[in-house]
Amino acid sequence: MITKLLFEDAAAFETPLLAVFAVDSATGKDAAASVTLLTGSEAIKGAAAKVLASGEFKAGVCETVLLHAPAGVKAERLLVIGLGKAAKLTLDEVRKGGGTAVRFCKPRGLRDVAVAFPAETSLAGGLVARVLAEGAELADPDYDTYKSDRKDQSVSSVTVLAAAEDAALTTGFSEGLAIASGQNFTRWLVNEPGNVLTPTEFGKRATAMCAEAGLTCEVYSTEKLHELKMGAFWAVSQGSAEPPALIVMTYEPSEAPGEGSPVLGLVGKGITFDTGGISIKPGDGMEKMKYDMAGAGAMIGAMKAIAALKPKVKVISVICSAENMPDGKAYKPGDVLTAMSGKTIEIINTDAEGRLVLADGLHYAKTLGCTHLINAATLTGAVAIALGKINVGVFSNDEAAWQAFMSGVGTTGEKFWRLPCTDDYRDQIKSAIADIMNTGGSRYGGAITAAMFLKEFVGDTPWIHLDIAGCAWLDDAKPWIAKGPSGVAVRSLVEWVRGY
Secondary structure (H helix, E strand, O other), X not given: OEEEEEEOOHHHOOOOXXXXXXXEOOXXXXXXXXXXXXXXXXXXXXXXXXXXXXXXXXXXXXXXXXXXXXXXXXXXXXXXXXXXXXXXOOHHHHHHHHHHHHHHHHHHOOOEEEEEOOOOOOOOHHHHHHHHHHHHHHHOOOOOOOOOOOOOOOOOEEEEEEOOOOHHHHHHHHHHHHHHHHXXXXXXXXHOOOOOOOHHHHHHXXXXXXXXXXXXXXXXXXXXXXXXXXXXXXXXXXXXOOOOEEEEEEEOOOOOOOOOOOEEEEEEEEEEEEOOOOOOOOOOOHXXXXXXXXXXXXXXXXXXXXXXXXXXXXXXXXXXXXXXXXXXXXXXXXXXXXXXXXXXXXXXXOOOOHXXXXXXXXXXXXXXXXXXXXXXXXXXXXXXXXXOOOOEEEEEOOHHHHHHHHOOHHHHOOOEEEOOOOHHHHHHHXXXXXXXXXXXXXXXXXXXXXXXXXXXXXXXXXXXXXXXXXXXXXXXXXXXXXXXXXXXXXXXXXXXXXXX
């Protein structure tokens, strides 16, 4: 799909469909809806005036009304998309609006769409341009790749039309395209079945992306894990016929940062298929365990965007990829492992494998010089029990790191909720025969005890843990995005990096 920004009169632009945004500008709890079009074009306002005056359209978020042959407008169709209450308008509603324009066109055979840039809002124009680009790009993919009778409904072009030339809009739009490209790359990876995206193939795709983006990429396997004494990572790998992959991607800014500058570490759980190992999962829903590498996928997508945006900070991403399988060589409950850090781990449940690979990945990132760490993982079902499928669970050992991360969330529109990660919970992972256990031994506080386990391997390094298990997969399509992999956390990871 070609997504571009032009500085032209939207009413005079010839297109099969022109999308324009509207808000409910009514004030007061009981006030009737008062719809306002976010455009400076009197021609577009005139074309939509009758339907808006009817009161049938309330401008709810992603609500739509379609007009054919709109008078005074060159477009064949005029689509009005609601963004909700004007007083509560955020960038995320604009992002969803841009996505809705594209998703509306796809099943109707409309392959070219124009979008009138929303005027007269209190939002910064450059950011509005950015989220419009993101919304449009994220809306196009559908994940029916392996259907033999697949009908490609991709939109060919999206043209955003702004009235007056503005450098901030151009810059913001380019940034949005770069970020959405990274997020879509993540989504395509997460959608791949486990027999296609093995750890080895994961490494190949990371290598190809890095070569194209100008990043350094190194991919290691079994021998390197033994050399580094990654006993936790290797234990998860040893039950599978597929060898593991340790993927290290590095972004170096064009100008060398000064002495004492931060080095950011992005660490991802890359379990390309998770059976649970010897503690095997129930069969119901196990097919979704191909998405257990979504944390690693998010890191790779973020690195793709980082390479394009060129922030002035060094970034290293460490991906620990393996299959968790119940082979005769698989690790077992009751085993004691020695992690790369030297800490010993009693295995209580082999289905708590993600924290094991991350334990070695986090420690390794520190040895590579990372001064700040963030990891993402589909780590626990418990986080979805706690927060549902709306908020990502966030844990941190450092208030400044937490604040730095959350400062970008207003722009990214992704939802996070901080959960405790205090020493009160450490007793739940104490072991009688090793330093720690790999689970808390009960259902209570499962997402927290998993975070406490990871905390053991970061020491005093400022660290953030994102448990994305509840939000990495969309079970239902939304008006602005297809069902399937969401690519959650990519935008916020990129914003976190840019904040440094």
